[in-house]
Amino acid sequence: MARPRTPVLTAARIADAAMELIDSGKPFGVNALARALSVQPSSLYNHLDGRRAIIELVRGRLVERYMSDIPEELPWDEAVELLVRSERRMYTEHPHIVPLIVTETVTDAAAIASYDHMAGVLLRGGFPEEEVLVLIQLLDAFALGSGLDFAAPEDVWEPTTPTLHLARLLALQPSGKTRSDQAFEIGLEMLLTALRARLAAHQATQTDAS
Amino acid sequence: MARPRTPVLTAARIADAAMELIDSGKPFGVNALARALSVQPSSLYNHLDGRRAIIELVRGRLVERYMSDIPEELPWDEAVELLVRSERRMYTEHPHIVPLIVTETVTDAAAIASYDHMAGVLLRGGFPEEEVLVLIQLLDAFALGSGLDFAAPEDVWEPTTPTLHLARLLALQPSGKTRSDQAFEIGLEMLLTALRARLAAHQATQTDAS
DNA sequence: ACCTGAACACCGTTCAAGT
DNA sequence: ACCTGAACACCGTTCAAGT
Numbered sequence: 277m278a279r280p281r282t283p284v285l286t287a288a289r290i291a292d293a294a295m296e297l298i299d300s301g302k303p304f305g306v307n308a309l310a311r312a313l314s315v316q317p318s319s320l321y322n323h324l325d326g327r328r329a330i331i332e333l334v335r336g337r338l339v340e341r342y343m344s345d346i347p348e349e350l351p352w353d354e355a356v357e358l359l360v361r362s363e364r365r366m367y368t369e370h371p372h373i374v375p376l377i378v379t380e381t382v383t384d385a386a387a388i389a390s391y392d393h394m395a396g397v398l399l400r401g402g403f404p405e406e407e408v409l410v411l412i413q414l415l416d417a418f419a420l421g422s423g424l425d426f427a428a429p430e431d432v433w434e435p436t437t438p439t440l441h442l443a444r445l446l447a448l449q450p451s452g453k454t455r456s457d458q459a460f461e462i463g464l465e466m467l468l469t470a471l472r473a474r475l476a477a478h479q480a481t482q483t484d485a486s
Numbered sequence: 487m488a489r490p491r492t493p494v495l496t497a498a499r500i501a502d503a504a505m506e507l508i509d510s511g512k513p514f515g516v517n518a519l520a521r522a523l524s525v526q527p528s529s530l531y532n533h534l535d536g537r538r539a540i541i542e543l544v545r546g547r548l549v550e551r552y553m554s555d556i557p558e559e560l561p562w563d564e565a566v567e568l569l570v571r572s573e574r575r576m577y578t579e580h581p582h583i584v585p586l587i588v589t590e591t592v593t594d595a596a597a598i599a600s601y602d603h604m605a606g607v608l609l610r611g612g613f614p615e616e617e618v619l620v621l622i623q624l625l626d627a628f629a630l631g632s633g634l635d636f637a638a639p640e641d642v643w644e645p646t647t648p649t650l651h652l653a654r655l656l657a658l659q660p661s662g663k664t665r666s667d668q669a670f671e672i673g674l675e676m677l678l679t680a681l682r683a684r685l686a687a688h689q690a691t692q693t694d695a696s
Numbered sequence: 697a698c699c700t701g702a703a704c705a706c707c708g709t710t711c712a713a714g715t
Numbered sequence: 716a717c718c719t720g721a722a723c724a725c726c727g728t729t730c731a732a733g734t
Contacts, residue, residue, distance in 0.1 A: 278713085278714045278715045279714075279715050280715095281715095303706095305706085305707060305708080306707080306708055306709085307706075307707060307708075308706095308707090317707095317708075317709080318709080318710075318711085321709075321710080326708070326709070327707095327708065327709090
């Protein structure tokens with residue numbers, strides 16, 4: 277015991293086990309993760325800087341898997357659509373990651389690169405510099421919210437008192453995942469429409485000024 | 487000791503202390519809350535059903551404070567704007583509640599009533615029934631995201647590797663809260679534009695069909 | 697009815713000790 | 716360098732005991 281001749285753990289092995297634990301839906305934690313790896317919690321600290329670092333590592337792995345291989349030469353709006361669809365797919369296929377990352381600062385290199393990519397797309401599209409981060413955040417919040425909804429579509433609202441509309445609308449929905457998919461399509465269409473309209477307005481005022 | 491002649495706790499007293507603890511920015515928890523009330527953690531269970539119930543109660547208090555007194559007779563788009571602005575103000579003035587409620591199912595009666603109100607507004611505006619919940623969720627996610635951003639505007643992205651655009655765009659932003667305000671205004675304008683366009687499209691196809 | 701206090705099964709993190 | 720094991724200061728929840 278103590279130090280093994282060949283190391284038991286690596287950051288990669290920890291990340292794999294963390295993703296497995298998260299995807300299983302069981303509560304994620306450093307201790308639970310250590311148990312899954314048949315190791316003491318303290319051992320993990322030789323490879324990673326605690327809970328937040330582990331979550332950030334998992335985020336990075338997912339981003340690499342889902343957000344790479346986006347073609348470079350697309351028109352801006354097609355690129356935006358593809359990026360948002362990829363991000364949403366990432367969350368729907370790994371829904372339990374969502375509550376873990378929404379409150380964490382993004383530091384992982386791959387994740388930063390992905391947002392950087394989106395920034396490039398919007399800048400090349402012609403959006404003003406001051407506005408790009410705002411738009412990224414809007415699109416990101418939409419993808420995240422859509423992922424949360426997909427993860428627990430029945431559990432967003434649970435009326436216990438009589439309602440004028442809400443309970444009826446909830447009952448009227450096609451159940452669960454397919455509703456969430458429809459919601460995503462409607463939201464995405466609206467956001468893309470709004471983006472195109474906004475860009476057109478910018479370009480009109482630019483033309484006026486010249 | 488044991489049972490006091492006049493009760494020390496009530497749900498209202500617990501809710502007040504919980505809001506104070508949350509607003510202070512210190513980590514929220516049942517034990518920490520009990521300490522603030524000079525009481526044993528187990529005592530709280532005589533009045534409330536644990537951590538989630540406490541959070542839900544605080545949500546309800548905030549919704550009552552910020553989302554009531556919305557005039558009934560406004561045009562749908564003005565009502566939507568007012569509701570989203572009120573919700574966002576709720577989160578900016580109590581930012582530490584946001585991470586606590588994003589992952590909780592909405593059960594509080596006042597909160598449900600507020601979403602029900604929004605449903606009524608959109609239905610009277612002429613949006614189709616199947617779409618109303620989707621739109622509410624989109625607007626809600628926007629208000630929540632905007633609140634999260636306001637709570638920690640510097641901490642959303644923290645690039646540690648070189649970026650093509652992101653680091654520059656971050657540095658270029660007016661700092662903190664005012665940027666978050668601008669972001670909110672842009673996003674709200676885009677969403678309202680998109681809603682109006684969508685409603686117009688619906689009404690056009692309805693006219694076609696008749 | 698409403699509080700205490702002990703108990704349980706957890707957390708995340710630090711650090712000395714061991715090889 | 717990399718693991719164990721003990722320790723610390725926490726969690727949320729249950730339940731018997733007391734008035």
